[in-house]
Amino acid sequence: MPAVLDHLHVLKKEKNPADTAEKARQKIASLDVCNVYAIIFGCILGIFALRYIVLQVQYFLLRRQQRARLAALPANEKKGSGASSIYSAKPALLRASDRIDALFSKPVGVWPVASMTWFRFLLLTAIISINIIACLVISVSTRGPVTVNANAARAFSRRCGRVAAANFPLLYSFAGRNSIIHILTGFPYQEIRYYHKVIGTICFLQCLVHTLAYTGYYVQVKGVESLHEEYTEAYFKWGIAAVVGGLVSCLVGLRAFRNRWYELFLISHIIGAVLMLAGSWYHRPIMVPWVYAAVAVWVFERAARLTLHVANRYQSRLVMHNPMLQAEASVCHGAIRLSVPFPSGTWEAGQHAYISFWGSDLLRRPHLYGQSHPFSVANVPDSSAASGDHHLQFVLRIHNGVTRELASIIDRKTAASKSTSCPITISVEGLHGRGPAADEFDNVLLVAGGSGITHVTSILSSVCMKADQGICAASNVKLVWAVHHLDQAQWIDSTLDDCRARADRAGLNLDVQIFVTRNDGEGSGRSTPTGSNTPSVSDELDEKKELPASSSTHIGRAAVHRGRPQVGEVTREFIAAASGRSCVVACGPEALAEEVRAVTNVLAAPTLEVQIAKFEC
Ligand SMILES: Cc1cc2nc3c(=O)[nH]c(=O)nc-3n(C[C@H](O)[C@H](O)[C@H](O)COP(=O)(O)OP(=O)(O)OC[C@H]3O[C@@H](n4cnc5c(N)ncnc54)[C@H](O)[C@@H]3O)c2cc1C
Numbered sequence: 166m167p168a169v170l171d172h173l174h175v176l177k178k179e180k181n182p183a184d185t186a187e188k189a190r191q192k193i194a195s196l197d198v199c200n201v202y203a204i205i206f207g208c209i210l211g212i213f214a215l216r217y218i219v220l221q222v223q224y225f226l227l228r229r230q231q232r233a234r235l236a237a238l239p240a241n242e243k244k245g246s247g248a249s250s251i252y253s254a255k256p257a258l259l260r261a262s263d264r265i266d267a268l269f270s271k272p273v274g275v276w277p278v279a280s281m282t283w284f285r286f287l288l289l290t291a292i293i294s295i296n297i298i299a300c301l302v303i304s305v306s307t308r309g310p311v312t313v314n315a316n317a318a319r320a321f322s323r324r325c326g327r328v329a330a331a332n333f334p335l336l337y338s339f340a341g342r343n344s345i346i347h348i349l350t351g352f353p354y355q356e357i358r359y360y361h362k363v364i365g366t367i368c369f370l371q372c373l374v375h376t377l378a379y380t381g382y383y384v385q386v387k388g389v390e391s392l393h394e395e396y397t398e399a400y401f402k403w404g405i406a407a408v409v410g411g412l413v414s415c416l417v418g419l420r421a422f423r424n425r426w427y428e429l430f431l432i433s434h435i436i437g438a439v440l441m442l443a444g445s446w447y448h449r450p451i452m453v454p455w456v457y458a459a460v461a462v463w464v465f466e467r468a469a470r471l472t473l474h475v476a477n478r479y480q481s482r483l484v485m486h487n488p489m490l491q492a493e494a495s496v497c498h499g500a501i502r503l504s505v506p507f508p509s510g511t512w513e514a515g516q517h518a519y520i521s522f523w524g525s526d527l528l529r530r531p532h533l534y535g536q537s538h539p540f541s542v543a544n545v546p547d548s549s550a551a552s553g554d555h556h557l558q559f560v561l562r563i564h565n566g567v568t569r570e571l572a573s574i575i576d577r578k579t580a581a582s583k584s585t586s587c588p589i590t591i592s593v594e595g596l597h598g599r600g601p602a603a604d605e606f607d608n609v610l611l612v613a614g615g616s617g618i619t620h621v622t623s624i625l626s627s628v629c630m631k632a633d634q635g636i637c638a639a640s641n642v643k644l645v646w647a648v649h650h651l652d653q654a655q656w657i658d659s660t661l662d663d664c665r666a667r668a669d670r671a672g673l674n675l676d677v678q679i680f681v682t683r684n685d686g687e688g689s690g691r692s693t694p695t696g697s698n699t700p701s702v703s704d705e706l707d708e709k710k711e712l713p714a715s716s717s718t719h720i721g722r723a724a725v726h727r728g729r730p731q732v733g734e735v736t737r738e739f740i741a742a743a744s745g746r747s748c749v750v751a752c753g754p755e756a757l758a759e760e761v762r763a764v765t766n767v768l769a770a771p772t773l774e775v776q777i778a779k780f781e782c
Pocket residue numbers: 423424425426427428517537538539540541542560561562563564565566567568569616617619620779780781782
């Protein structure tokens with residue numbers, strides 16, 4: 166009884182003017198700190214945005230100059246060293262920027278951040294230390310009824326909550342493929358995703374510390390009864406909802422969960438994000454402006470995606486008149502080949518689109534119906550094709566979700582119609598992303614694993630097509646592709662044949678190396694006849710299905726090896742042997758992509774352009 170009275174006494178005291186003044190003082194201090202926090206990050210991002218705008222303007226002017234200089238060159242000098250000298254000449258500002266980029270792309274080289282680039286290390290250090298400082302800079306003096314320690318605990322827990330809220334706009338700005346950060350700074354999507362995860366984790370930890378520290382304060386200073394009393398209040402429950410929202414978002418974002426149940430991850434992540442904002446909104450009015458800001462950037466991201474959707478000439482036509490398309494699909498050795506009519510022919514190498522599948526056959530599995538999945542376009546518009554006769558080519562590796570169901574539908578349909586392909590109903594959203602302008606480099610190395618080949622074949626096609634047209638600096642192109650089974654090379658056989666023919670005509674040195682990593686004596690599925698009369702890569706593949714262990718052979722003019730490629734070594738050797746400027750693009754499984762990244766980070770130089778693409782969202 167005396168204890169309860171004691172607590173009531175403290176509670177009563179809390180309401181006294183001194184305590185109210187202390188609370189107001191802390192509120193103002195937190196507001197100041199959060200404003201400074203937002204200004205600091207605004208400035209950091211502002212610098213990156215300014216840099217990006219200046220560079221874009223410089224590149225725009227440079228491209229104009231380059232086009233004019235190329236046009237003035239005699240036809241026989243527009244490729245190879247002639248074009249190379251034009252593409253390599255850059256104004257001082259761009260040269261300086263290349264040098265700085267190369268410097269910051271180097272790995273730190275010191276444990277435990279040995280493989281981290283200097284850029285990531287410095288930005289990460291800035292984010293973490295600014296957050297720690299913002300949470301810890303509190304006034305421990307007291308003018309209220311509580312002790313200094315209790316006041317400090319309360320101020321610290323409040324501050325953590327406030328700084329967590331101040332992180333909301335930043336966290337949501339780093340989310341999504343069309344994030345405002347990507348648009349303003351040009352940061353690649355994978356880099357943006359990384360900081361989204363970092364800020365998300367920090368934000369959740371701050372919410373957690375806020376909850377635990379406040380709970381501790383109540384238990385220690387005000388008593389369990391008063392904590393129980395608080396619990397009955399709506400603001401408290403909304404606070405818990407916000408923390409649970411953050412926890413759910415973090416947990417489902419873990420790679421193991423995301424890879425296994427992607428659709429569930431997506432839905433839960435969004436629900437968690439909404440819960441976090443709604444919970445904070447109702448938790449404390451002081452959080453409302455930060456919630457507004459976060460909602461604004463989220464709406465911006467969605468609006469940007471919609472705008473992209475509608476702005477695309479082809480897409481707008483689809484949206485207005487015919488959102489559904491009939492694509493031609495066939496199953497080919499563990500993948501689905503999809504040919505989608507795209508009359509305008511306006512896409513670039515290295516782009517991807519979101520495809521949704523709508524056929525009535527899919528209604529048997531309603532959860533798959535209309536799901537939207539990203540896939541890279543495996544080709545570029547064929548300059549020799551008649552206008553309006555362009556097709557986007559996709560290769561969809563068969564996994565366990567919609568792609569598996571689709572494959573069995575296509576199998577059934579083609580078996581019934583005794584044909585090799587059948588129409589399926591889809592809709593396409595995009596196109597997103599971009600590959601590097603590989604044709605402007607003297608040497609191009611393309612490294613792919615499995616279905617990662619789609620991203621690099623569009624780049625390969627672009628280089629070979631431009632070489633064929635006589636407007637390409639590249640003279641040396643190497644493709645290294647790791648596949649499980651030899652017959653998977655048929656996914657892109659016609660593209661490879663086409664590239665080979667163009668490279669031969671243009672005198673481009675094209676070296677294709679295929680590595681077959683599994684030796685289980687079985688192919689990856691039913692072979693699909695190509696219907697072509699001329700011998701192609703696929704014809705020879707059929708003849709050489711069984712590759713003897715530890716051997717090398719040739720198919721078409723591709724060298725085929727048994728075993729895994731040492732992609733790090735290949736990359737190192739390629740760059741060491743290259744003269745002039747080099748471009749390296751890698752796309753495939755995490756290990757392969759990271760091996761290439763590790764080597765290119767060490768060898769980072771102004772003459773080296775690198776793109777590491779991953780099929781991860
Ligand atoms: C930019 C980008 C380009 C891609 N290009 C290609 C390509 O050209 N060819 C290709 O075969 N694959 C590509 N992928 C991967 C492809 O999106 C997934 O393999 C596909 O969505 C799997 O569908 P599913 O339902 O059959 O997979 P599931 O069996 O459900 O899952 C298999 C794997 O795919 C991931 N996945 C599932 N749904 C999605 C989704 N909506 N978005 C992203 N990942 C998902 C899962 O996390 C899991 O790791 C690309 C991914 C990205 C992000």
